[in-house]
Amino acid sequence: MTTKTRPAPTFAVVGHPNKGKSSVVSTLSQNDSIAVALEPGTTRHSQAYPLTVDGEVQYTLIDTPGFQRPRQVLAWLEAHSLSASDRAETVAAFVHQHRSDPRFHDECELLTPLIEGAGIIYVVDGSVPYSAENESEMEILRWTGRPSLALINSIGADDYSERWHSALGQFFQVVRKFNAVKAPFNQHLSLLKAFGQLEPAWEQVLDAAVMHLSDQRAERKSQAARLIASALEDMMGWQERRTLTPGQLEAQSRQALADQLRERWYQHQRQREQSLRIEVETLYQHHRVQRQEAELSWHSEHDLFSENSRQIWGVSRAYLATAGFGAGAVGGAGIDAVTLGSSLGTGALIGGLIGAAGSYFYGDRLVLPVLRIGALQQGLQTVSFGPVQDSQFGYVVLGRAVDHWWHIAHRNHAGRLPLNLEPSDSHWLADLDSQARHLIQSALNRCRKQRSLSDDQRLQLASAIEAALDRYHQWRLASG
Amino acid sequence: MPNQALTLLLEFDDQVRRDHHQPPAFLHRRDRRFALEATEPHTPRAWLDHIQRLSGGHTNAALKPLRRWRRITLGFAVTGTVLGIVTMLGLLYYDGSGRINVTVMLGFMLLQLMLALATSLQALVGWRPWGWLIERYLHPAEESAMAINRLQPQLMARAAHCGGLMFALAGLLTLLTLVVVRDLAFGWSTTLSTGADSYYRFVATLAWPWHTLWPAAVPDLELVSQTRFFRIEADTAVTAGRWGEWWPFVTLAWCCYVILPRLILTALSSLHLRLRARHVLTSHPGLLALRYRMETPEVDTGHQNTDVNVTPELAVNARLHPLPDSPVVVRWAGAGEASVPAQFQGHQQRLVVEAGGAASLAQDQTAIAEAGRHLSDDSRHSVTLLARAWEPPTAELEDFITDARSHWPANTRITLVPLATDPNQPASDQQLAPWLRFCERLADKRLYVARYSNVDATTGNGEALS
Numbered sequence: 006m007t008t009k010t011r012p013a014p015t016f017a018v019v020g021h022p023n024k025g026k027s028s029v030v031s032t033l034s035q036n037d038s039i040a041v042a043l044e045p046g047t048t049r050h051s052q053a054y055p056l057t058v059d060g061e062v063q064y065t066l067i068d069t070p071g072f073q074r075p076r077q078v079l080a081w082l083e084a085h086s087l088s089a090s091d092r093a094e095t096v097a098a099f100v101h102q103h104r105s106d107p108r109f110h111d112e113c114e115l116l117t118p119l120i121e122g123a124g125i126i127y128v129v130d131g132s133v134p135y136s137a138e139n140e141s142e143m144e145i146l147r148w149t150g151r152p153s154l155a156l157i158n159s160i161g162a163d164d165y166s167e168r169w170h171s172a173l174g175q176f177f178q179v180v181r182k183f184n185a186v187k188a189p190f191n192q193h194l195s196l197l198k199a200f201g202q203l204e205p206a207w208e209q210v211l212d213a214a215v216m217h218l219s220d221q222r223a224e225r226k227s228q229a230a231r232l233i234a235s236a237l238e239d240m241m242g243w244q245e246r247r248t249l250t251p252g253q254l255e256a257q258s259r260q261a262l263a264d265q266l267r268e269r270w271y272q273h274q275r276q277r278e279q280s281l282r283i284e285v286e287t288l289y290q291h292h293r294v295q296r297q298e299a300e301l302s303w304h305s306e307h308d309l310f311s312e313n314s315r316q317i318w319g320v321s322r323a324y325l326a327t328a329g330f331g332a333g334a335v336g337g338a339g340i341d342a343v344t345l346g347s348s349l350g351t352g353a354l355i356g357g358l359i360g361a362a363g364s365y366f367y368g369d370r371l372v373l374p375v376l377r378i379g380a381l382q383q384g385l386q387t388v389s390f391g392p393v394q395d396s397q398f399g400y401v402v403l404g405r406a407v408d409h410w411w412h413i414a415h416r417n418h419a420g421r422l423p424l425n426l427e428p429s430d431s432h433w434l435a436d437l438d439s440q441a442r443h444l445i446q447s448a449l450n451r452c453r454k455q456r457s458l459s460d461d462q463r464l465q466l467a468s469a470i471e472a473a474l475d476r477y478h479q480w481r482l483a484s485g
Numbered sequence: 486m487p488n489q490a491l492t493l494l495l496e497f498d499d500q501v502r503r504d505h506h507q508p509p510a511f512l513h514r515r516d517r518r519f520a521l522e523a524t525e526p527h528t529p530r531a532w533l534d535h536i537q538r539l540s541g542g543h544t545n546a547a548l549k550p551l552r553r554w555r556r557i558t559l560g561f562a563v564t565g566t567v568l569g570i571v572t573m574l575g576l577l578y579y580d581g582s583g584r585i586n587v588t589v590m591l592g593f594m595l596l597q598l599m600l601a602l603a604t605s606l607q608a609l610v611g612w613r614p615w616g617w618l619i620e621r622y623l624h625p626a627e628e629s630a631m632a633i634n635r636l637q638p639q640l641m642a643r644a645a646h647c648g649g650l651m652f653a654l655a656g657l658l659t660l661l662t663l664v665v666v667r668d669l670a671f672g673w674s675t676t677l678s679t680g681a682d683s684y685y686r687f688v689a690t691l692a693w694p695w696h697t698l699w700p701a702a703v704p705d706l707e708l709v710s711q712t713r714f715f716r717i718e719a720d721t722a723v724t725a726g727r728w729g730e731w732w733p734f735v736t737l738a739w740c741c742y743v744i745l746p747r748l749i750l751t752a753l754s755s756l757h758l759r760l761r762a763r764h765v766l767t768s769h770p771g772l773l774a775l776r777y778r779m780e781t782p783e784v785d786t787g788h789q790n791t792d793v794n795v796t797p798e799l800a801v802n803a804r805l806h807p808l809p810d811s812p813v814v815v816r817w818a819g820a821g822e823a824s825v826p827a828q829f830q831g832h833q834q835r836l837v838v839e840a841g842g843a844a845s846l847a848q849d850q851t852a853i854a855e856a857g858r859h860l861s862d863d864s865r866h867s868v869t870l871l872a873r874a875w876e877p878p879t880a881e882l883e884d885f886i887t888d889a890r891s892h893w894p895a896n897t898r899i900t901l902v903p904l905a906t907d908p909n910q911p912a913s914d915q916q917l918a919p920w921l922r923f924c925e926r927l928a929d930k931r932l933y934v935a936r937y938s939n940v941d942a943t944t945g946n947g948e949a950l951s
Contacts, residue, residue, distance in 0.1 A: 054787030229930035
């Protein structure tokens with residue numbers, strides 16, 4: 006058990022208005038509800054975003070308003086200071102004197118955390134030219150005497166970061182480039198570590214926080230795999246059912262009934278897929294993602310059920326054949342066990358061939374579920390549609406889910422652009438290791454036969470999907 | 486007595502299933518909090534008690550599958566009892582014309598012993614030849630994935646042993662009843678060329694376990710010799726009285742080789758079930774996940790603070806105005822520092838002053854005073870204020886304009902001209918929007934915004950932002 010001897014470090018994110026302070030805080034605190042707008046004065050009050058581990062604050066980021074009257078503040082400070090040794094006290098005196106003065110509301114808000122001991126994270130926009138008017142702000146910050154780090158955030162497309170770097174270097178201990186919208190996760194961690202290096206007492210705390218965040222991210226990936234596995238199981242095994250009297254059954258044509266049930270079946274599958282999307286987004290604390298998805302209707306461009314989706318996310322005949330070989334070989338191994346191995350592996354070979362042939366047979370087309378009318382029981386008949394009899398459907402669902410996961414997992418919380426899920430054009434699953442392929446294939450087969458998975462099988466499916474997530478990430482990195 | 490390991494497994498499995506649809510973050514928070522606050526060891530039982538206490542008490546819903554197995558066991562027991570009575574009546578059927586063959590009785594006991602051992606063996610190796618029967622008639626589909634399914638061989642063995650035990654006990658009671666109420670004539674017979682000596686040694690060996698407890702229940706050589714009977718009956722008047730003396734041996738053999746093994750195997754099956762339930766629980770995926778949640782710190786990145794800034798009003802009502810030909814140009818905060826367009830360069834009729842940015846407040850005052858003097862000499866009371874389009878208007882600019890108004894002629898028209906990074910390119914709508922909103926906020930009727938473009942000097946005449 007550790008005893009806290011000093012308060013957790015606090016970092017005030019300060020700067021000129023409209024330079025992305027809130028974006029930096031939004032990304033580092035994984036909070037997409039912070040108002041980020043290209044409008045000066047969007048942030049009017051300081052707001053704390055603590056990182057807690059088991060309820061214990063590790064560090065706190067404070068989003069602050071931008072400087073509005075830095076030259077007046079500096080003039081006041083210079084007029085009330087006698088020597089360099091009283092500068093920090095003078096800044097505190099300024100805040101105390103002007104706390105209720107509306108003209109210096111923003112300055113008091115941003116300076117208050119600093120006089121209370123916060124470290125300085127000064128944010129500038131590296132995509133616009135350096136401006137000397139920032140120097141009065143930087144000078145005020147220097148007067149506080151707090152440990153400081155400058156961040157060159159790039160909001161626009163141009164790059165003036167070199168000029169900024171050399172100018173900031175004169176005022177701040179550390180200068181880092183950090184794109185709040187695009188920086189990958191490892192850069193977030195690297196930046197947090199840099200915060201820790203501002204003062205020796207903070208290093209250990211920030212290192213521990215980084216470790217916790219890394220672990221949290223790894224766990225989120227595992228959880229995402231479990232969520233996808235669960236949705237896959239539901240969707241592959243879904244059967245739409247209706248119970249009718251013989252009179253009702255005769256009143257409508259078989260085709261009309263099939264159409265009706267098919268539509269409900271599609272509707273359910275789409276809803277389940279949407280709920281998976283929301284679950285994954287919630288897991289990664291993205292609550293306001295605007296997803297741009299193609300209209301989910303039969304044969305539309307990116308529809309879950311369309312031919313196009315099948316071609317993009319479905320797997321090749323060869324893939325299905327090899328995945329099926331594994332599934333069949335397991336059955337064949339059972340034959341070996343029964344014959345006490347006397348067939349010397351022949352069982353496995355036969356099972357493999359049968360499995361491969363079955364998979365190859367399915368491999369070329371998306372076989373639709375069929376309408377089944379059950380026997381008359383107590384004057385009622387059950388009509389059912391589904392489950393889908395083609396494992397390609399499972400691969401389409403899986404491909405789309407993995408692609409969505411990847412975009413969400415790599416999206417920074419400062420990002421406000423809509424998420425466009427454009428399908429990729431390569432069968433990335435082909436590179437998945439054979440064991441994971443076999444696990445996925447056998448789980449899909451079991452689900453479409455409406456045989457529920459045991460806990461162990463669920464765990465194995467989730468681990469195979471996690472391997473697929475890793476594989477997809479590598480494929481994305483490789484394809485740039 | 487309820488099997489605690491089994492009920493624990495069922496309750497745990499049920500809770501894991503309930504948690505299946507809960508958000509992972511919630512589960513982590515709940516279980517980590519339990520781990521941090523609990524004073525007792527973090528066992529599944531303690532965790533379940535904690536969860537159930539918070540949910541308002543314990544429910545037996547999770548034990549529903551166990552009740553089904555209790556009914557199955559009861560069915561086996563009742564059937565065993567009935568079969569035990571019927572079977573013993575059949576074995577001891579005696580109409581006075583023949584003898585009850587002790588060899589047949591011993592053979593039946595051996596069969597019972599073999600069946601009991603086979604039942605236990607089946608449970609040990611987990612073989613379920615009757616599995617399809619359970620799944621088809623006794624087992625709801627929704628329970629197919631439950632942890633209790635992995636205990637089917639052990640549960641079935643326990644039920645079968647209970648049935649076997651009841652069979653044996655009912656058989657014993659029937660035997661004793663018949664001994665009391667009827668005159669049973671036991672004998673022994675075999676087609677094999679076995680002599681009385683050999684048969685005596687055989688039964689003496691079987692009777693060894695109780696030979697000191699009840700010597701009368703150990704047949705002697707004389708009894709064995711006298712009670713042998715053959716298909717073709719000889720005159721046996723001398724030995725007729727001894728036919729009934731076999732009953733103590735038969736009774737104790739039944740107790741020793743049928744009841745006792747069943748009793749032991751029933752107890753062992755319960756123990757096996759308990760051990761197996763414990764094993765299933767320790768390897769339960771839900772337990773692994775629970776331990777992970779309890780051991781892993783809960784990290785909150787501060788994402789739940791939503792009470793912060795309200796998104797500002799971004800609508801723009803003001804319109805851009807035409808670029809004026811002003812006698813005074815103010816370069817605010819270094820605007821046009823690198824290159825200022827010719828339209829804003831100073832000459833005899835146009836004064837260019839600098840303010841804001843790196844200039845001091847005193848320099849701002851000087852610039853205002855200079856501009857005021859120049860405006861009083863010129864009939865065009867118009868000032869163009871150049872600014873950097875990408876730097877948003879701050880309160881310092883507001884102060885400057887307010888201050889300037891008090892020094893300049895009252896009807897002075899001030900036009901803000903935000904310049905793009907490249908001054909020769911027009912500023913974008915996105916860059917101009919904050920300036921228009923700034924203009925609206927100040928509510929100054931003679932304050933305007935214009936867009937500079939070197940292509941068309943009239944650009945911005947009454948133009949609205951797209």
